[in-house]
Amino acid sequence: MKLFLVIYAGSQIGGFAGPLPYGMDECVKRRDTFRASQAEVIESGFSAQMNRKLTDAEMKDIRAMRFECEWRGLKPELSA
Structure with missing residues (x-):
């Protein structure tokens, strides 16, 4: 499992950083x-x-954004 910082746009993945070289x-x-x-x-x-x-x-788009740290086995896919 690798750690990613995932950026959600609504319910879809809009971006991510990782795998990250540091911990949770x-x-x-x-x-x-x-x-x-x-x-x-x-x-x-x-x-x-x-x-x-x-x-x-x-403003609507900014309100819909979420930032989450997640352990994942696979790299996140955009719009997933």
Whole structure:
């Protein structure tokens, strides 16, 4: 089993990182950083990276994202 940081877009896999060279504790720290950034954008409605307010459609997509650390036997498949 290998460790992956999986990014879900709704119920489908939208991206992933891994297999990761570190353990679950480090993965959880990094996952929590992504979650905190997501919460900040949701609260403010502003993207510092794009330097503008986000559209309703963009906000919907951001709200639908989830970040999870998962042990998997096989590499995650996008849109699975």
